[in-house]
Amino acid sequence: MAMRRGEWTGPTAFKVPGYVQCNLVVLAESEAYDFLLYCQRNPKACPLIEVTDCGVPEPRLSAPGADLRTDLPRYAVFRNGVRGEDVSDIRALWREDSVGFLIGSSLTFDDALERAGVPKSEEVWVLNTDLPTTSSGRFKGSLVVTMRWMTPSQAIIATQLTSRYASNHGAPIHVGDPTDIGAELKQPIVGDPVSEIPKGIMPVFWACGVTPQQTALLAKPELMVTHAPGHGFITDLRADQFCIP
Amino acid sequence: MAMRRGEWTGPTAFKVPGYVQCNLVVLAESEAYDFLLYCQRNPKACPLIEVTDCGVPEPRLSAPGADLRTDLPRYAVFRNGVRGEDVSDIRALWREDSVGFLIGSSLTFDDALERAGVPKSEEVWVLNTDLPTTSSGRFKGSLVVTMRWMTPSQAIIATQLTSRYASNHGAPIHVGDPTDIGAELKQPIVGDPVSEIPKGIMPVFWACGVTPQQTALLAKPELMVTHAPGHGFITDLRADQFCIP
Numbered sequence: 001m002a003m004r005r006g007e008w009t010g011p012t013a014f015k016v017p018g019y020v021q022c023n024l025v026v027l028a029e030s031e032a033y034d035f036l037l038y039c040q041r042n043p044k045a046c047p048l049i050e051v052t053d054c055g056v057p058e059p060r061l062s063a064p065g066a067d068l069r070t071d072l073p074r075y076a077v078f079r080n081g082v083r084g085e086d087v088s089d090i091r092a093l094w095r096e097d098s099v100g101f102l103i104g105s106s107l108t109f110d111d112a113l114e115r116a117g118v119p120k121s122e123e124v125w126v127l128n129t130d131l132p133t134t135s136s137g138r139f140k141g142s143l144v145v146t147m148r149w150m151t152p153s154q155a156i157i158a159t160q161l162t163s164r165y166a167s168n169h170g171a172p173i174h175v176g177d178p179t180d181i182g183a184e185l186k187q188p189i190v191g192d193p194v195s196e197i198p199k200g201i202m203p204v205f206w207a208c209g210v211t212p213q214q215t216a217l218l219a220k221p222e223l224m225v226t227h228a229p230g231h232g233f234i235t236d237l238r239a240d241q242f243c244i245p
Numbered sequence: 246m247a248m249r250r251g252e253w254t255g256p257t258a259f260k261v262p263g264y265v266q267c268n269l270v271v272l273a274e275s276e277a278y279d280f281l282l283y284c285q286r287n288p289k290a291c292p293l294i295e296v297t298d299c300g301v302p303e304p305r306l307s308a309p310g311a312d313l314r315t316d317l318p319r320y321a322v323f324r325n326g327v328r329g330e331d332v333s334d335i336r337a338l339w340r341e342d343s344v345g346f347l348i349g350s351s352l353t354f355d356d357a358l359e360r361a362g363v364p365k366s367e368e369v370w371v372l373n374t375d376l377p378t379t380s381s382g383r384f385k386g387s388l389v390v391t392m393r394w395m396t397p398s399q400a401i402i403a404t405q406l407t408s409r410y411a412s413n414h415g416a417p418i419h420v421g422d423p424t425d426i427g428a429e430l431k432q433p434i435v436g437d438p439v440s441e442i443p444k445g446i447m448p449v450f451w452a453c454g455v456t457p458q459q460t461a462l463l464a465k466p467e468l469m470v471t472h473a474p475g476h477g478f479i480t481d482l483r484a485d486q487f488c489i490p
Binding site (some may be wrong): 037 | 277278281282285286294295296306379411
C-alpha cells in the first residue's frame with residue numbers, strides 16, 4: 001500500500017521478507033507470444049511467476065487485488081528501445097492490449113541466504129556478460145547477471161540454497177573469474193565500479209531479471225515498461241513454498 | 246532410431262534411462278499462445294521442456310537432429326476434441342503452422358527412484374481427478390495424475406527425490422486417500438481397475454502430462470496431436486541436471 005500511494009519509491013530489497021518478489025515486463029499483446037517463448041527458453045533469467053490476461057493489470061494468481069500499474073515503487077519506460085525517465089505510476093501507459101509478465105527475482109532469496117548464515121551482501125552488482133540468451137522472434141541479447149561477494153564456503157551454501165528457488169533464478173550460473181563470462185567489473189549496470197576483487201572473496205553470479213531490458217534495446221518494441229532495477233513487485237506467494245504455484 | 250524406423254512402437258518406460266523423457270502436444274500456431282500460457286499456469290502438469298519454432302519439427306534445443314513427426318513410438322490424434330486411431334508417424338498431419346510442445350514426463354524419474362531404492366512400480370495408473378487446472382483461453386479442464394503404490398517410507402524418499410525434477414512434474418501433488426482429489430480407482434484412464442488398496446500401501450500421486458489431452462476434449466481444437474499415454478519422446482538432456490536447460 002505504501003508503494004501504491006507513492007510513499008515508498010525506493011528499492012525493495014529486504015522489504016516484506018519471506019514473500020516472492022518479481023521483476024516486471026509489460027508489452028503489447030502483439031509481442032506477447034514471442035516474449036512468452038523467450039521466457040520459456042531462458043528460464044534462469046526469466047522464470048515466469050505469472051502472465052496476466054490481456055488488458056488486466058491485476059495479477060490474479062500471485063497477488064489478488066494488487067495493481068501492476070501502481071504497486072511497484074519505480075518503473076523504467078522503453079520506447080523503441082530507448083529508455084526514458086523513470087516513473088512511479090504507469091496508469092497512463094497501460095493499454096487495453098497490455099500484457100504483464102511477472103518474473104521471479106533474486107531479491108526473493110536474499111532473506112533466505114541471511115537465515116542460512118550468509119551475511120547480507122553490502123552491495124549487489126548488476127553486470128552485462130557475453131553469454132547469449134536463446135532467441136525467440138525479435139527477442140534476443142546477452143545475459144545480465146547479479147554478482148554477490150562471498151567466501152568459498154558461503155558460495156557452497158548459497159548454491160545449495162538457491163537451487164531450491166528455481167522460480168527465482170535458481171542456482172548460480174557461474175562462480176569465480178568474471179572474465180570467464182565476459183563481465184566487466186569496471187562497468188556495472190548497477191553498483192560501484194570494482195577495480196580489484198579482495199583476496200579470499202569469490203564472486204557468485206546469478207541470472208538476472210534485468211536481462212529482458214537488454215532485449216528491449218535490440219527488439220525495440222514500440223513500448224515496453226519494466227520495473228526499475230532493484231525496485232520489484234512483492235507478491236502474496238510464500239518464497240519457501242519453492243514451487244510456484 | 247528404432248522408434249523412427251517403426252521398429253519400436255511400445256511404451257518408453259525405462260528406455261534410455263538417465264535422459265529426460267517428454268510428453269508431446271502439437272497444435273496450430275493460432276492456438277499456441279493460449280496453450281503456452283496454459284502450460285505456464287499449470288507448471289506441475291505441463292512443465293515445458295521446449296517449444297519448437299512454427300513449422301519446424303526438430304526440437305533444436307533438447308534433441309538436435311530429432312524429428313517430432315517420426316521419433317515417438319505412438320501418437321494420439323484428436324480432431325475437434327474426439328480421439329481417433331493412434332498412429333506411429335505424423336508426417337501427413339504436420340503442417341506449416343504446426344507448433345510442437347515438449348512437456349516433461351514422470352517417466353524421466355522412474356529410473357532415479359529405482360536408484361534411490363524405491364522398487365520399480367509394477368503398475369503405474371493414470372487417473373482423472375476433480376482438481377481444476379488454471380484456464381487460459383479455451384484451454385481448461387481437470388488435472389490428470391499418475392498413481393504409484395509405495396510404503397510410507399518410500400513415499401518420503403520419492404517426495405524428496407522428485408522435488409528435484411521440477412521440469413518433470415516435480416514433487417507429488419497428493420499422498421494417501423484417492424477420494425480427497427476425486428480420483429476413481431475403479432475407472433482409471435490407464436491401468437487395471439482397483440477395488441481395494443492393500444494394507445501398508447500409500448498411493449502417491451503426481452501431476453501427469455496426459456492433462457493436456459483432457460483440455461482437448463473441452464477446447465476442441467480442429468487438430469491436436471499428442472503422444473499416446475506412456476509412449477514418450479526421449480531427448481538428449483540429462484535427467485540429473487535437474488534444471489532445464
